[in-house]
Amino acid sequence: MSFSPSPDEAPHSHPSAHSLAAGQSAPRVSTLRALARLLPFARPALPRLITGAFVGLGAALASLGIPLVLQWVIDGPLLSGNRSLIVWATLGVLALGVLEALLVFLRRMLVLVPSTAVEYAVRQSFTERLLRLPVAFHDRWQSGQLLSRMMQDISMIRRWVAFGAILLLINLTTIVVGTALLFRWHWSLGVVFIVCSIPIWVMGYRFERRYGALSRRSQDQVGDLATAVEESVHGIRVLKAFGRGGHALRKFAQQAESLRATELRKGREVGVLWFWYDLVPVLALGGCLGTGIWLVSRGELSVGELFAFFAMATALRWPMGSLGFLFSFLIDTRTATDRVFEVFDAQVVIRDPESPRTIPEPRGELAFRDVNFHYPDARDTEADIIDDFELVLRPGETMALVGVTGCGKTTLTTLPTRLYDVTGGAVTLDGVDVRELRLDELRRHIGIAFEEPVLFSSSVRANVLLGRPDLDPTGAEAEEVLREALEVAQAGFVFELPDGLDTEVGEEGLSLSGGQRQRLALARVVAARPAVLVLDDPLSALDVDTEALVEAGLRRVLADTTALIVAHRPSTVALADRVAVMRDGRIEAVGTHAELLRTSEHYRHLIVSIASEDRP
Numbered sequence: 001m002s003f004s005p006s007p008d009e010a011p012h013s014h015p016s017a018h019s020l021a022a023g024q025s026a027p028r029v030s031t032l033r034a035l036a037r038l039l040p041f042a043r044p045a046l047p048r049l050i051t052g053a054f055v056g057l058g059a060a061l062a063s064l065g066i067p068l069v070l071q072w073v074i075d076g077p078l079l080s081g082n083r084s085l086i087v088w089a090t091l092g093v094l095a096l097g098v099l100e101a102l103l104v105f106l107r108r109m110l111v112l113v114p115s116t117a118v119e120y121a122v123r124q125s126f127t128e129r130l131l132r133l134p135v136a137f138h139d140r141w142q143s144g145q146l147l148s149r150m151m152q153d154i155s156m157i158r159r160w161v162a163f164g165a166i167l168l169l170i171n172l173t174t175i176v177v178g179t180a181l182l183f184r185w186h187w188s189l190g191v192v193f194i195v196c197s198i199p200i201w202v203m204g205y206r207f208e209r210r211y212g213a214l215s216r217r218s219q220d221q222v223g224d225l226a227t228a229v230e231e232s233v234h235g236i237r238v239l240k241a242f243g244r245g246g247h248a249l250r251k252f253a254q255q256a257e258s259l260r261a262t263e264l265r266k267g268r269e270v271g272v273l274w275f276w277y278d279l280v281p282v283l284a285l286g287g288c289l290g291t292g293i294w295l296v297s298r299g300e301l302s303v304g305e306l307f308a309f310f311a312m313a314t315a316l317r318w319p320m321g322s323l324g325f326l327f328s329f330l331i332d333t334r335t336a337t338d339r340v341f342e343v344f345d346a347q348v349v350i351r352d353p354e355s356p357r358t359i360p361e362p363r364g365e366l367a368f369r370d371v372n373f374h375y376p377d378a379r380d381t382e383a384d385i386i387d388d389f390e391l392v393l394r395p396g397e398t399m400a401l402v403g404v405t406g407c408g409k410t411t412l413t414t415l416p417t418r419l420y421d422v423t424g425g426a427v428t429l430d431g432v433d434v435r436e437l438r439l440d441e442l443r444r445h446i447g448i449a450f451e452e453p454v455l456f457s458s459s460v461r462a463n464v465l466l467g468r469p470d471l472d473p474t475g476a477e478a479e480e481v482l483r484e485a486l487e488v489a490q491a492g493f494v495f496e497l498p499d500g501l502d503t504e505v506g507e508e509g510l511s512l513s514g515g516q517r518q519r520l521a522l523a524r525v526v527a528a529r530p531a532v533l534v535l536d537d538p539l540s541a542l543d544v545d546t547e548a549l550v551e552a553g554l555r556r557v558l559a560d561t562t563a564l565i566v567a568h569r570p571s572t573v574a575l576a577d578r579v580a581v582m583r584d585g586r587i588e589a590v591g592t593h594a595e596l597l598r599t600s601e602h603y604r605h606l607i608v609s610i611a612s613e614d615r616p
């Protein structure tokens, strides 16, 4: 059985959170409807959960049976002095107690596996969603918010499924059955009990409204706190270098203080609620005691019934007292569910086309046809970052892209692989709009290396072969591809690492130097052997000698590969057959280095400025 439904299966009761800023809540729907969204994940686990609920109900009914036996023994065998029946009744009470304990144990065992399965399924789908969501989504959402949803909120959902939901169901049923039994002994006992319980329902309603907002605030603040910790740990070198550890700590303390204040307010709300939920059963008991004694004095109630009533009221104390805790738990879980579904509701705007086309053997003609682009959060009044951009890279051609900082070069490199989609015009590969290709095919044909090289906590081998899932990593072909890619990228240093190719390069490869990481990232894109390479200033962290060696290797690879290379150095420009000059998101001129030196003043200016920057 599968525990991983697609999040798309989940009923969409919220409008898409795509339009919502991170952490902003969707319009409120009822708590039941909000929690019902978990059903697709819980469905495979439902049989065991429902069995667990019934077993739990059996345990509760066993506990309610004890007062009935007591009533019978007091009014019957105790009055008549029948010793053997008294012994049997005592054994009966004992048996009911043991049965209750066994059923509670069985309930716990029954729900353990399904509740963890639900948690697993939600977490799995959540991660899948995060990976499918476009880069634009990740630009907007803080990593700590996502992390806290992934860990804390989903764990809370598991705890709710494991015991919160079941206990609420069992305890409410127990209260209803217990109250019905009170009516059976005497209607006025039932009426007094219900009237005394009214504050519970009033307080519960009031609590739901007030506590819901606090619960949301605190869970969002936990996300902010996680972001602060993540940023501090990630940027620890900068903080230390600038001696700003104290500043980061003070900022963290402020956020932690806000969270604490919210938690205190939550605690007070819960405290008030629990006060009522503790007080009401006592009031009910007191009210019923007076009524019961009065009824006994009038002969309308037997002593056994009065005794049983007290035993029953005691048995009802925990179910009633627990409601406060269970209501706050319910609301916290609803908030957690809302927060998780905000991510599920975010639209995957970059997806496979309905009727994909395919390019079995790409020639490698990459064309930008009248391309326009602005980031999703751009204001209407802002000009497009990429503006009527027109450029064609012939198959096998190496094109350098130059332009002043901020003119849109990096942005442009994200468009061919659809990290972002163009907002106007089209990017085509061999004449086919990249949006008409399946994403996995597109990203097989076009490879990209970023200026900031990201390595994963894994071996050198796994990092370099990331783009080659088709290869057996331990096979001879993988070994050959790996060695060739490492040679092109001049990354032979990996053989000197403690475990060679199997060395774990650590979180984001931090144990390596910037230049080493950049070379591994370059080897990764070379190993992927795409028809088109897009390289965003891939040699920026290399020294001049290493750069020359990498360039020689790249020249061999680039001989039959189309390449678009963002260049900040004259030596990178020298790799290119032609150079495209970009200015304010547009193409200003295209030609060979020599032609452009002759014809483009802006190019001459650029080359002079990047050459002087480059000089040691």
Ligand SMILES: Nc1ncnc2c1ncn2[C@@H]1O[C@H](COP(=O)(O)OP(=O)(O)OP(=O)(O)O)[C@@H](O)[C@H]1O
Pocket (backbone or CB within 6 Å): 139, 375, 385, 403, 404, 405, 406, 407, 408, 409, 410, 411, 412
């Ligand atoms: N994720 C983003 N969301 C919104 N705006 C962005 C985003 N990334 C970049 N920009 C903006 O887009 C513009 C172009 O940035 P881009 O990084 O493409 O320039 P660039 O030419 O590569 O610069 P550099 O040479 O310094 O790397 C800048 O004004 C930048 O602020």
